[in-house]
Amino acid sequence: MLKIINGTQSAKKLLSQIQRKxxxxxxxxxxxxxxxxxxxxxxxxxxxxxxxxxxxxxxGIAFELFKFQADIDTLSLCQKIKIIQEDPRLSALVVQLxxxxxxxxxxxxxxxxxxLDVDCLTSHNLGKLASGIYKILxxxxxxxxxxxxxxxxxLQRKHIVIVGKGELVGKPLGILxxxxxxxxxxxxxxxxxxxNYTRQADVLITAxxxxxxxxxxxxxxxxxxxxxxTSYKGKKLCGxxxxxxxxxxxxxxxxxxxxxxxxxxAKLLENIIILxx
Amino acid sequence: MLKIINGTQSAKKLLSQIQRKxxxxxxxxxxxxxxxxxxxxxxxxxxxxxxxxxxxxxxGIAFELFKFQADIDTLSLCQKIKIIQEDPRLSALVVQLxxxxxxxxxxxxxxxxxxLDVDCLTSHNLGKLASGIYKILxxxxxxxxxxxxxxxxxLQRKHIVIVGKGELVGKPLGILxxxxxxxxxxxxxxxxxxxNYTRQADVLITAxxxxxxxxxxxxxxxxxxxxxxTSYKGKKLCGxxxxxxxxxxxxxxxxxxxxxxxxxxAKLLENIIILxx
Numbered sequence: 398m399l400k401i402i403n404g405t406q407s408a409k410k411l412l413s414q415i416q417r418k419x420x421x422x423x424x425x426x427x428x429x430x431x432x433x434x435x436x437x438x439x440x441x442x443x444x445x446x447x448x449x450x451x452x453x454x455x456x457g458i459a460f461e462l463f464k465f466q467a468d469i470d471t472l473s474l475c476q477k478i479k480i481i482q483e484d485p486r487l488s489a490l491v492v493q494l495x496x497x498x499x500x501x502x503x504x505x506x507x508x509x510x511x512x513l514d515v516d517c518l519t520s521h522n523l524g525k526l527a528s529g530i531y532k533i534l535x536x537x538x539x540x541x542x543x544x545x546x547x548x549x550x551x552l553q554r555k556h557i558v559i560v561g562k563g564e565l566v567g568k569p570l571g572i573l574x575x576x577x578x579x580x581x582x583x584x585x586x587x588x589x590x591x592x593n594y595t596r597q598a599d600v601l602i603t604a605x606x607x608x609x610x611x612x613x614x615x616x617x618x619x620x621x622x623x624x625x626x627t628s629y630k631g632k633k634l635c636g637x638x639x640x641x642x643x644x645x646x647x648x649x650x651x652x653x654x655x656x657x658x659x660x661x662x663a664k665l666l667e668n669i670i671i672l673x674x
Numbered sequence: 675m676l677k678i679i680n681g682t683q684s685a686k687k688l689l690s691q692i693q694r695k696x697x698x699x700x701x702x703x704x705x706x707x708x709x710x711x712x713x714x715x716x717x718x719x720x721x722x723x724x725x726x727x728x729x730x731x732x733x734g735i736a737f738e739l740f741k742f743q744a745d746i747d748t749l750s751l752c753q754k755i756k757i758i759q760e761d762p763r764l765s766a767l768v769v770q771l772x773x774x775x776x777x778x779x780x781x782x783x784x785x786x787x788x789x790l791d792v793d794c795l796t797s798h799n800l801g802k803l804a805s806g807i808y809k810i811l812x813x814x815x816x817x818x819x820x821x822x823x824x825x826x827x828x829l830q831r832k833h834i835v836i837v838g839k840g841e842l843v844g845k846p847l848g849i850l851x852x853x854x855x856x857x858x859x860x861x862x863x864x865x866x867x868x869x870n871y872t873r874q875a876d877v878l879i880t881a882x883x884x885x886x887x888x889x890x891x892x893x894x895x896x897x898x899x900x901x902x903x904t905s906y907k908g909k910k911l912c913g914x915x916x917x918x919x920x921x922x923x924x925x926x927x928x929x930x931x932x933x934x935x936x937x938x939x940a941k942l943l944e945n946i947i948i949l950x951x
Contacts, residue, residue: 503807524801527849530780554864568852572804575839575848578864580871587831587855594857 400644402544402623402651408659411543415663416456418670423457429669430459431489431515432481436474436500437467441629442493449491452662458669459486471501478508489515489669494565502564515668518564527572533668538570540660541602541623548649550600550621556580558598560591560611560637566604566625591615603637611638613646622650625657634658677921679821679900679928685936688820692940693733695947700734706946707736708766708792709758713751713777714744718906719770726768729939735946736763748778755785766792766946771842779841792945795841804849810945815847817937818879818900825926827877827898833857835875837868837888837914843881843902868892880914888915890923899927902934911935 419429431453433446446462453460463481465474474496482490490513496502511521517535525531534542545552557574561567562585571583584594586605592615595601603611604625616622626637636653644650651657696706708730710723723739730737740758742751751773759767767790773779788798794812802808811819822829834851838844839862848860861871863882869892872878880888881902893899903914913930921927928934 503805506805507807520801520805520807521798522801523804524797524799527800527804527845528780528783528797530784530797554866562852568804571852571858572849575845575860578862580859580861580865581848582857582859583852584857585855588857589831 400647400649402548402649402656404540404544404651404656404658404660407544407547408663411660411663411667412452412456415666415670418674419457422670422673427673428459428486429457429488429673430461430484430486431491431669432461432463432484432487433491433493434463434465434474434478434481435493436465436469436496439493439495441627442495444629444634445627446493448658448662449665452666456666458488458666467497469500471499471504474500474505475508478505482510482513487513488673489513491516491665492518494518512672515665515672516565517569517668523569523572526569529576533671534573534664535565535569536661536665536668537566537604537625537657538573539664539668540657541566541570541625542573543660543664544623544651544657550649552600553578554580555599556582556597557600557602558582558584558594559602559604560584560588560595561604561606561626563604570602570604605637607637608635609637609639611643613639613642616643616646618646619648620646621648623657624651624653625661626653627658677924677926679825679926679933681817681821681928681933681935681937684821684824685940688937688940688944689729689733692943692947695951696734699947699950704950705736705763706734706765706950707738707761707763708768708946709738709740709761709764710768710770711740711742711751711755711758712770713742713746713773716770716772718904719772721906721911722904723770725935725939726942729943733943735765735943744774746777748776748781751777751782752785755782759787759790764790765950766790768793768942769795771795789949792942792949793842794846794945800846800849803846806853810948811850811941812842812846813938813942813945814843814881814902814934815850816941816945817934818843818847818902819850820937820941821900821928821934827926829877830855831857832876833859833874834877834879835859835861835871836879836881837861837865837872838881838883838903840881847879847881882914884914885912886914886916888920890916890919893920893923895923896925897923898925900934901928901930902938903930904935 595615606628624636872892883905901913901915
């Protein structure tokens, strides 16, 4: 029976659809361009940005990286974003998270023009999401829902457990899943006895960034696991789940790498198309 | 030991603070006015509106009710709301929910000017809420958080279980509590074995509108219950919890009536002040 969810394959299909749309827009004289704002030198961020750049180039979207020193203050960063957005050719702006702790992340995110906000992080786009009238979703939740649909995973009347409440995954995904017919539990690093909750999950979604956080003793048999965790052990990309250990118990699982990650990049690019069509 | 949370008393204190602010605004030549839009003749809605009207009158806020037939279509209702909002003296507009099933509720809610949206239901205000930069909260979640604060209820590292995912309570409260350091479970009418979840709750918040949904067998000892359920048995207002039955087991509980309800009305009026200050 099929167990491993192949995100690389799904992303490939998605990217070729997106590429067709990019070509079509070009024929109409519309050239797309994405800008990414990076503050500091976070290694994981640099690797994510490289993937975005490669994918953009592959499908014909122009790419520009704006790098700022880690000690930039909130106001100066807001000012820089304002200037970057004055470029009339710009079709997408990503502020790579996390920002340094000294920076007021929310204040910076609110500077993004909602029409360029392909990460769906502004309160404007979050409000659309929360009220169910969204055109775009944040890329990682979008990728998770894409795989859920593609692999015919039924969430109705199921107990879904999300581990992690971050801005990019746990929080928006929680808001989204609150709109459906399921039971939803959201855990964080403050949850006592995490295993008590994960063991109840029919579907477990993790987005923490802590290798081997979830082991075989923390899940029930026949569970579906979607692992959106991303952290680096040296140069090796890791998820949140002890993949080898849990493999025998699961009904389906996303590997890391090759699971949610590649679909996330594709969904980011799809958002550029949606916001510019 | 104190067990019963006295919402009537809390509301009284709140209302006298609000009244002072209304008077202050009047001295500055600023007269407040709330309009309520009612479609059809729902009995619970009529009773809620009466309470809003009484409270408005008591503290010096003008009140106007706009009633429409149950068979009005979405577009006509949107048009009516547009006209109502042209009144320059208007400081608040409430569209009383639920609307008839034929009406597109979200489309109607999006017609509300966010500056008049004291129920905090527009995607604009929901987005502020979801991103943590809100000035106002929907009145029932605001009332629940007010009582939690007033009664020194600690949510940190606790397991909070919400039953109900409605637009007015469960959904926005879920979004709000996702921002804190707790474990959160959200159940609905589609949850199998509801008791399995409610029995895990340190703090149980219900907002369903189904009398006696929660009985003594469904909770653990020393639980805190906040009952935001409202339904009518004849003329008697009921919560979701079998109050008499659970009373011996609970650490604290809100009665119905006299619990969350009166504070909700006060919080609605407080939102008028906040949006007009």
